[in-house]
Amino acid sequence: PASTELAPLCTPAMVVDVDIVKRNAQRMVDRYQDLGVKLRPHMKTHKTLECGDIMTGGSRRCVVVSTLAEASFYADHGFDDILYAYPLPFDKLERCAALSERLSLFQVLLDHPQALELLSKRPLRAIAKTEGVELTGVYAHCGNSYHCKGVEKIQAVAQETTTLTLQFMEKLRAAGINCKSSIGSTPSCSHPIKDMGQLSEVHPGNYVFYDVQQSLIGSCSMEDVAVRVLTRVIGHCPHRNQLLVDCGWAALSQDGAGRLPSGYAVIEGHPDLKLLSMTQEHGRVEPITGELDYSKYPLGSLLKLVPYHSCATAMMHSVYHVHSGGRLVGKWFPTRGW
Amino acid sequence: PASTELAPLCTPAMVVDVDIVKRNAQRMVDRYQDLGVKLRPHMKTHKTLECGDIMTGGSRRCVVVSTLAEASFYADHGFDDILYAYPLPFDKLERCAALSERLSLFQVLLDHPQALELLSKRPLRAIAKTEGVELTGVYAHCGNSYHCKGVEKIQAVAQETTTLTLQFMEKLRAAGINCKSSIGSTPSCSHPIKDMGQLSEVHPGNYVFYDVQQSLIGSCSMEDVAVRVLTRVIGHCPHRNQLLVDCGWAALSQDGAGRLPSGYAVIEGHPDLKLLSMTQEHGRVEPITGELDYSKYPLGSLLKLVPYHSCATAMMHSVYHVHSGGRLVGKWFPTRGW
Incomplete structure (x- = not known):
């Protein structure tokens, strides 16, 4: 598809x-x-x-x-x-x-x-x-x-x-x-x-x-949020009951800290997961409750993060990949600076 | 000079x-x-x-x-x-x-x-x-x-x-x-x-x-911090006892939230001031205690922010202005993306 x-x-x-x-x-x-x-x-x-x-x-x-x-x-x-x-x-x-x-x-x-x-x-x-x-x-x-x-x-x-x-x-x-x-x-x-x-x-x-913040305010529904950050599972950390993903604050921004039960973003299709912390290039994901089933998240598999604040997330990217129903239709290049 | x-x-x-x-x-x-x-x-x-x-x-x-x-x-x-x-x-x-x-x-x-x-x-x-x-x-x-x-x-x-x-x-x-x-x-x-x-x-x-975080950890002294974000006073808000400056999270990042008595950064030479909050392009500055003396901060005057986390601040800029003792000696252009 x-x-x-x-x-x-x-x-x-x-x-x-x-x-x-x-x-x-x-x-x-x-x-x-x-x-x-x-x-x-x-x-x-x-x-x-x-x-x-x-x-x-x-x-x-x-x-x-x-x-x-x-x-x-x-x-x-x-x-x-x-x-x-x-x-x-x-x-x-x-x-x-x-x-x-x-x-x-x-x-x-x-x-x-x-x-x-x-x-x-x-x-x-x-x-x-x-x-x-x-x-x-x-x-x-x-x-x-x-x-x-x-x-x-x-x-x-x-x-x-x-x-x-x-x-x-x-x-x-x-x-x-x-x-x-x-x-x-x-x-x-x-x-x-x-x-x-x-x-x-x-x-x-x-x-x-739009973004998660706007849906919580009541401006829109989650279906109206047009942006995601795609991230991959890059590590299994069973000793911490966590996944490591390749999205840190360099890709998501630090906006939304402490605002969501699911951490810094909503992980689409995985309401049981939480993006609990980030470094520059890493994110740590854990279950909101219970034990992580690692078989559901093989290394290399994709997760889609719905940003808390799309203005802040967009600012971290020099290219946006644009799709229509999952089909890539182009790249948009934002301007930066002052 | x-x-x-x-x-x-x-x-x-x-x-x-x-x-x-x-x-x-x-x-x-x-x-x-x-x-x-x-x-x-x-x-x-x-x-x-x-x-x-x-x-x-x-x-x-x-x-x-x-x-x-x-x-x-x-x-x-x-x-x-x-x-x-x-x-x-x-x-x-x-x-x-x-x-x-x-x-x-x-x-x-x-x-x-x-x-x-x-x-x-x-x-x-x-x-x-x-x-x-x-x-x-x-x-x-x-x-x-x-x-x-x-x-x-x-x-x-x-x-x-x-x-x-x-x-x-x-x-x-x-x-x-x-x-x-x-x-x-x-x-x-x-x-x-x-x-x-x-x-x-x-x-x-x-x-x-280095940065403020490293100086608090004990890695360095504040004199070793090599970077600043220059910002200007763009508004006087006496009804809120605040200054408005032209540095928001788009220029400083949101790193350091809640970590410093002086807010999101240290304001060089002004230990009495606090950068208490930011929007995308605005910062709100208030005195840590007491009333603001607006005559000390005319519109257009410069403040120098010492970043809490220089990795995060540098990430927000597509050019760094490089100086030696205040004399501009060049511009450095970082790479971005993944």
């Missing part, structure tokens, strides 16, 4: 199910088309062109990035209307100015009067309207949605963030300032509330991959 | 003090020359050619690697006598065989009869003497030295590991098998005991950079 195409991959390897990626992306598109709100997908989780294409429906317009390296990478490949969602950096102003010259629309964030002062001394063309700076909108990230468990609590955070943002927009309007509003986090954007229809746009990102 | 050459670097940035690197490397060379034991430095911490040159005194011979990608990278650049210190991988046997053909000496680890069986079916030239496989030596890593605090405890672990290894070598000799012995970890190799003089070689790696 096609799924055997993954088996010859050298491990550890990050694999991405492109069908799930497309489904996650389409659901988010549909959700905000229905609400009449612009979707500005965040690129920080995957940092690839291909996933950027899928999230923007091929338009390569209207994205958010977390680093200037991402902004340059996407600009170099024909993306435009890029929002650099980071406090205006003091050390990268010239690079911001250069991007602003190249792009039709490049937006930066200001969160302090000193940053405004800096910007007024070196105005970026695209926002240079009133005294060198044009306020495009208000940007908020409801990061507290990551502390939620369940849709009801997610929607309470979404409601609070939306209400506060809309009240602030109202105050701006009363002062004669009309601008856009953008909020977002994958949990809140996966379960929008009605009032979010009054916002200009939303900017979730992780939803394209 | 020369130290201002670091200030214009875009942050976050990993910087390496090449003078400390050279001093750490030379001390380890001297230590094992005195003991009459071969030093086989591990490349896994830095994964660069330049640091490999410094650790081997320019010979490019006799190194250890943790991934086959490292083995290929070093082989491509004229390194030889490479030990791939990893259980013989079932998925990379052909790549191992190819390396074995190219190099004068390429050594692999076997830790299971099944791996021996695998190897006898596809013998690698360099170890193909007796029935396809030649036992070169015995390799041990005293990872338990990482649980030590202080030289006395490190040396107790070094003694235990050495004694067990030498007893095992004695049993092999009694069975007519003469081969080498290699042990190592940065803590034990930083404080060798007399009996280590009876070993064939040692294989530490982290010592070239």
Whole structure:
């Protein structure tokens, strides 16, 4: 069967199910088309062109990035209307100015009067309207949605963030300032509330991959998680009732420590196993209870780890192996750095 | 002064003090020359050619690697006598065989009869003497030295590991098998005991950079730590008594969580500050006690983070900025992947 195409991959390897990626992306598109709100997908989780294409429906317009390296990478490949969602950096102003010259629309964030002062001394063309700076909108990230468990609590955070943002927009309007509003986090954007229809746009990102953390929050189900780290059994350690696998923190990241009964990841199809610890290149797997049946895990056999936090796991890989139903369809190469 | 050459670097940035690197490397060379034991430095911490040159005194011979990608990278650049210190991988046997053909000496680890069986079916030239496989030596890593605090405890672990290894070598000799012995970890190799003089070689790696963890174990002093992550203050958050800095886990890693009073790193020159939490691209800094004096940390000002675990931090960077006394002298580019 096609799924055997993954088996010859050298491990550890990050694999991405492109069908799930497309489904996650389409659901988010549909959700905000229905609400009449612009979707500005965040690129920080995957940092690839291909996933950027899928999230923007091929338009390569209207994205958010977390680093200037991402902004340059996407600009170099024909993306435009890029929002650099980071406090205006003091050390990268010239690079911001250069991007602003190249792009039709490049937006930066200001969160302090000193940053405004800096910007007024070196105005970026695209926002240079009133005294060198044009306020495009208000940007908020409801990061507290990551502390939620369940849709009801997610929607309470979404409601609070939306209400506060809309009240602030109202105050701006009363002062004669009309601008856009953008909020977002994958949990809140996966379960929008009605009032979010009054916002200009939303900017979730992780939803394209999702992960165990998002399933525990209630943003998605485990079936929606598009990424795995493939790992092989490389040792039997009966004196410790453990398996050794070839995935350490160099391939999975250390995110999720102490968060799951199954350790640093969920081991697909093996709810009885736990990834209890890792070194740089090794993982130690043990049964959650009882004795390990080594005959079920011969040396060289594959296990699939569902990451706790896909942003952190993806960061550890310079190539993602992309498959459709187990058939390898390509490789995606993320950008890195700042 | 020369130290201002670091200030214009875009942050976050990993910087390496090449003078400390050279001093750490030379001390380890001297230590094992005195003991009459071969030093086989591990490349896994830095994964660069330049640091490999410094650790081997320019010979490019006799190194250890943790991934086959490292083995290929070093082989491509004229390194030889490479030990791939990893259980013989079932998925990379052909790549191992190819390396074995190219190099004068390429050594692999076997830790299971099944791996021996695998190897006898596809013998690698360099170890193909007796029935396809030649036992070169015995390799041990005293990872338990990482649980030590202080030289006395490190040396107790070094003694235990050495004694067990030498007893095992004695049993092999009694069975007519003469081969080498290699042990190592940065803590034990930083404080060798007399009996280590009876070993064939040692294989530490982290010592070239060291880190906060090693200083707490007692392997080194804080003055021996060669790496920093430069970060800038990007926000003042008086409502939380915090600074925002532009170093998140994407630049520092999540290693060291909960290990230090100062949080995820030591902030050089600011023993009163704590890096209490990080997101992908942001760090939150607060005083260990009392109120933050924001006038000491203007927006844009630089802080230097001493990593808890330099192997994990280095892994997050695709370039290291190298300096001598604050004067930039080059960039090192590590290899990645498997």
